[in-house]
Amino acid sequence: MKFTPSPLQKHRYRDFDFFLKRDDLLHVDFSGNKARKFHYFLNENFPHVRRVVSSGSNQSNAMYSLSVMAKLRGWEFIYFCEHIPTFLKENPIGNYKYALQNGMKIFESLHREDEAQSLYDKSTLVIQEGGRQVEAEYGVKILAKELEEEIKQNNIQNPYVFLPSGTGTTALYLQKHLHVKVFTCSTVGDDDYLQKQWQMIEKDSSIYPQILSSQKKYHYGKIKLELYALWKDLQEQTGVEFDLLYDMVGWVKYLENRDKLDGTLVYIHQGGLKGNESMLQRYQYKYDIMKQL
Numbered sequence: 288m289k290f291t292p293s294p295l296q297k298h299r300y301r302d303f304d305f306f307l308k309r310d311d312l313l314h315v316d317f318s319g320n321k322a323r324k325f326h327y328f329l330n331e332n333f334p335h336v337r338r339v340v341s342s343g344s345n346q347s348n349a350m351y352s353l354s355v356m357a358k359l360r361g362w363e364f365i366y367f368c369e370h371i372p373t374f375l376k377e378n379p380i381g382n383y384k385y386a387l388q389n390g391m392k393i394f395e396s397l398h399r400e401d402e403a404q405s406l407y408d409k410s411t412l413v414i415q416e417g418g419r420q421v422e423a424e425y426g427v428k429i430l431a432k433e434l435e436e437e438i439k440q441n442n443i444q445n446p447y448v449f450l451p452s453g454t455g456t457t458a459l460y461l462q463k464h465l466h467v468k469v470f471t472c473s474t475v476g477d478d479d480y481l482q483k484q485w486q487m488i489e490k491d492s493s494i495y496p497q498i499l500s501s502q503k504k505y506h507y508g509k510i511k512l513e514l515y516a517l518w519k520d521l522q523e524q525t526g527v528e529f530d531l532l533y534d535m536v537g538w539v540k541y542l543e544n545r546d547k548l549d550g551t552l553v554y555i556h557q558g559g560l561k562g563n564e565s566m567l568q569r570y571q572y573k574y575d576i577m578k579q580l
Contacts, residue, residue, distance in 0.1 A: 288317075288329045288330060288359065289330075290313050290314055290317075290322070290326070290429075291313075292433045292437075293308060293309045293310045293311075293312050293313045293433070294308075294309045294312060295307070295308050295309070295434075295437040295441065295553075296309060297441075298524075298525045298526075298527065299524070299525075300521060300524050300525055301524070303545070303552070304551070305551065305552035305553070305554055306441065306443060306446075306551065306552065306553045306554070307525070307527065307553075307554050307556060308430075308433075308434065308437075308553060308554065308555045308556060309527075309556050310322070310323070310430070310555060310556050310557070310558055311528075311530075311556045311557075311558045311559075311560055313558070316355045317329075317352060317355050317356070317359075318558040318560075319348065319352075319530075319556070319557050319558015319559050320418075320450070320457040320555070320557055320558060321348050321349050321351075321352035321353075321418060321558065321559075322352060322426070322558065323423070323426035323427050323429070323430050323457060324349075324418035324422075324423035324426055324427065324456055324457060325352055325353065325356050325414075325418060325423075325426065326425055326426025326429065327422040327423070327424075327425035327426060328356060328360075328412065328414075328422065329356055329359065329360070330425075333360075333412065335409050335410055336360075336362060336410060336411065336412050337362060337363060337410040337411070338357075338362050338363035338364065338365060338410065338411050338412070339353060339356070339357050339360075339362050339363070339364050339365075339411070339412045339413075339414060340364075340365045340366070340367075340403045340406045340407075340411055340412070340413050340414070341353055341365075341366055341367075341403055341413070341414040341415070341416065342366065342367040342368065342396075342399035342400050342402065342403040342416050343366070343368060343399070343416045343417060344368060344369075344508070345368045345370065345371050345372075345375060345383055345393075346381050346382045346383055346508075346562055346565050347368075347382060347417075348382060348530075348532075348557075348558065348559040348561075348562055349414075349416070349417050349418055350366055350368075350382055350383075350386050350391070351382035351385055351386045351389075351561055351562070353366070353386075353414060354366075354385070354386035354389035354390065354391045355389060357389070357390070357391075358389045358390060362412075363390075363392070364386075364389070364390060364391045364392065365391075365392050365393075365394070365403075365406065366386070366391055366392070366393045366394070367393075367394050367395075367396045367399035367400075367402045367403050368393065368394075368395060368396075368399055369395065369396065369397055369399055370395055371383075371393065371395055380564050380565045380568060381561055381562050381563075381564040381565030381566075381568075382559075382561050382562050382565070383565070384564075385561055399416075400416060416454070417453045417454040417456070417475075418454065418456055419454035419455075419456050419484055419487065419488060420456075420488065421488055423456045423457070423460060424460045424463070427456070427457050427460035427461055427464070428460065428464045430457075430461065430555075431460070431461050431463075431464035431465045432464070434448065434461075434465060434467075434553065435465065435466065438467065438553065443551050443553065444550070444551060445549065445550035445551055446467050446550060446551050446552075446553050447467055447468045447469070447470060447548060447550045447551070447552065447553065448461060448465065448467060448468070448469045448470065448553045448554075448555065449469075449470045449471065449499075449537070449541055449552055449553070449554055449555070450469075450471055450537065450554065450555035450557065451471065451472050451474045451533045451534060451536055451537025451540070451557065452471045452472065452473060452474060452475075452481055453474060453475045453533065454475070454484045455471060455473075455481045455484045455485055455496070456484070456488065457555075458471035458496040459485050459488070459489055459494070459495065459496060461496070461555075462494050462495065462496045463489075463494045467553075468497065468550075469496040469497070470496060470497050470498075470499050470541075470544075470548070471496045471497075471498060471499070472498060472499045472500070472501070472536070472537055472540040472541070473498065474505070474507060474532075474533050474536045474537065475507045476507070478498050478500055481498060482495070482498075499540050499541065499543075499544040500540070500544075501539065501540040501543050501544075502543070503539065503540075503543070505536050505539075508532065510566065510569050510570055510573060510574075512570075512574055513539075514531065514535040514536070514539065515531070515535075515570050515574070517535055517538055517539065518531055518534075518535050521538065527556070528560060528563070529556065529557070530556075530557045530558065530559040530560060530562065530563065531562070531563050531566040531567070532559060532562055532566060533557045533559065534556070534557050534559075537557070541554075
């Protein structure tokens with residue numbers, strides 16, 4: 288399976304212009320950074336593989352993407368998470384719902400990563416949580432090549448790339464293969480967590496992206512009304528829907544640091560829009576967003 292390069296669009300937000308790499312439009316069922324990280328597993332020949340196993344949260348973007356990949360390859364998909372709320376089991380929504388529709392078999396375990404590893408054999412691919420593994424370089428290298436060509440075609444002056452990070456795998460391999468500076472920020476843990484994720488797959492710290500820090504602390508997956516307000520404002524001004532989980536924390540940290548950066552922003556859209564269904568439901572339940580904004 289080969290992806291057609293996603294579009295690079297010019298947008299304006301508040302008082303500045305930026306370019307947006309629309310990886311949310313990469314493929315109807317397989318998009319965003321997860322599509323890039325799992326591209327290798329879609330294209331290589333695995334004659335002995337019959338199933339794929341992974342772990343993570345119950346609304347993970349990676350979970351949904353792996354369910355698509357497994358369905359396309361005709362593999363069984365087994366997934367471990369720590370907990371599935373009763374309400375979600377009875378009212379499936381978002382990535383959880385669509386992964387189930389693709390045939391995912393999901394199990395609860397307090398030791399989700401160990402459970403996934405325990406199923407390894409010659410007929411099984413075990414995918415690290417969030418796609419943090421060396422095979423991700425294959426697809427991210429293709430993304431880097433697309434960006435190099437598009438930056439040249441659009442004559443973007445003094446460009447730099449920014450994208451938020453979970454494991455940081457996409458940002459790491461982008462910096463390895465791009466000739467422009469890559470900035471990122473942590474969305475799952477703190478900045479030390481992000482450094483440790485890189486060290487697991489790449490010892491050469493000279494190619495690590497630069498981390499943009501923030502005075503604000505965001506706990507992964509925790510909803511905040513300010514993030515919803517920013518999401519809505521971005522959509523109104525650019526006409527683009529962003530991911531509520533990663534993109535919004537990324538935009539907050541980018542905007543806080545923007546005045547320190549010299550050049551033209553090229554932002555990588557994180558995809559993950561199916562996950563917005565469950566995020567918006569949570570905002571509606573907690574804040575009654577229709578009344579708040």
